[in-house]
Amino acid sequence: MRRVKLTVSYDGTAYAGWQVQPNGPTIQATMEEALARILQEPVRIRAAGRTDAGVHAREQVVDFADAGARDLETIVHGGNALLPPAIRILSASVAPETFDARRHATEKEYRYFLYLSPVDSPFLSRYAWHIEKPLDLDAVREGLSHLVGEHDFSSFRGQGCNAISPVRTIFRADVAKHDVPGLISIDVAGAGFLRHMVRNIVGTVVSAGKGKHSADYVGEILQARNRSAAGVNAPPHGLFLWRVSY
Numbered sequence: 001m002r003r004v005k006l007t008v009s010y011d012g013t014a015y016a017g018w019q020v021q022p023n024g025p026t027i028q029a030t031m032e033e034a035l036a037r038i039l040q041e042p043v044r045i046r047a048a049g050r051t052d053a054g055v056h057a058r059e060q061v062v063d064f065a066d067a068g069a070r071d072l073e074t075i076v077h078g079g080n081a082l083l084p085p086a087i088r089i090l091s092a093s094v095a096p097e098t099f100d101a102r103r104h105a106t107e108k109e110y111r112y113f114l115y116l117s118p119v120d121s122p123f124l125s126r127y128a129w130h131i132e133k134p135l136d137l138d139a140v141r142e143g144l145s146h147l148v149g150e151h152d153f154s155s156f157r158g159q160g161c162n163a164i165s166p167v168r169t170i171f172r173a174d175v176a177k178h179d180v181p182g183l184i185s186i187d188v189a190g191a192g193f194l195r196h197m198v199r200n201i202v203g204t205v206v207s208a209g210k211g212k213h214s215a216d217y218v219g220e221i222l223q224a225r226n227r228s229a230a231g232v233n234a235p236p237h238g239l240f241l242w243r244v245s246y
Contacts, residue, residue: 001066001097002068004092006063010086011087012051013126030084032045035064039066041067046062048062049244055236055240058240063095063099107243109245112186113128113185113240114184115131115182124183128237135206139205141174143215146215148170150169151170154225155222157194158194158197159195169190169191169192172189173189186202199239203232204231212231
């Protein structure tokens with residue numbers, strides 16, 4: 001058997017998330033169906049991260065085992081011919097037999113886009129959280145600084161999270177401006193994340209940026225280890241799995 005590693009990109013707007021489930025189309029199920037047609041064998045793929053409904057990926061990494069009957073170029077081009085335009089296979093390579101896209105990832109970077117403008121953009125509305133009122137970016141940045149390092153992130157843990165431990169390590173968290181006026185991103189990189197953790201972080205630091213609480217209060221929310229202490233869960237459409245490192 002051969003172990004294949006794929007880098008894929010997708011727009012999650014019309015999907016019920018990554019993982020196969022009965023209540024709607026998923027990225028995993030759509031990809032497995034396309035790959036099974038190309039390879040003429042059942043395919044089960046594993047992902048570096050299980051993105052939620054409406055969440056996108058610029059560079060998701062997946063792996064699967066097959067009999068090696070098709071070359072990698074056929075998998076890329078044939079897969080993209082069968083997949084809907086919202087899902088693209090960017091590259092394929094042969095990985096060691098023991099490779100696991102999730103377990104072997106050393107860093108995952110998420111990028112959450114915000115669009116700060118009195119009027120939303122028809123070109124960004126699917127990919128950025130529109131915020132009408134001014135946002136204090138220094139307060140957002142300071143709030144993020146309290147979250148860097150190894151902490152118990154229970155306050156930012158989403159309902160239904162089945163992780164054994166709430167302790168996670170964030171390597172860096174910052175705010176970036178982009179060429180499009182009003183478009184900014186909140187970038188968070190770490191070894192791993194709890195369910196809805198990034199979106200809960202974004203909702204909390206945006207509240208600090210709006211002046212609803214101080215930036216220092218983000219540290220108190222973290223120490224509370226209670227989800228009810230944190231801010232709103234930011235909407236999914238602004239979130240991208242940006243990069244996975246090994």
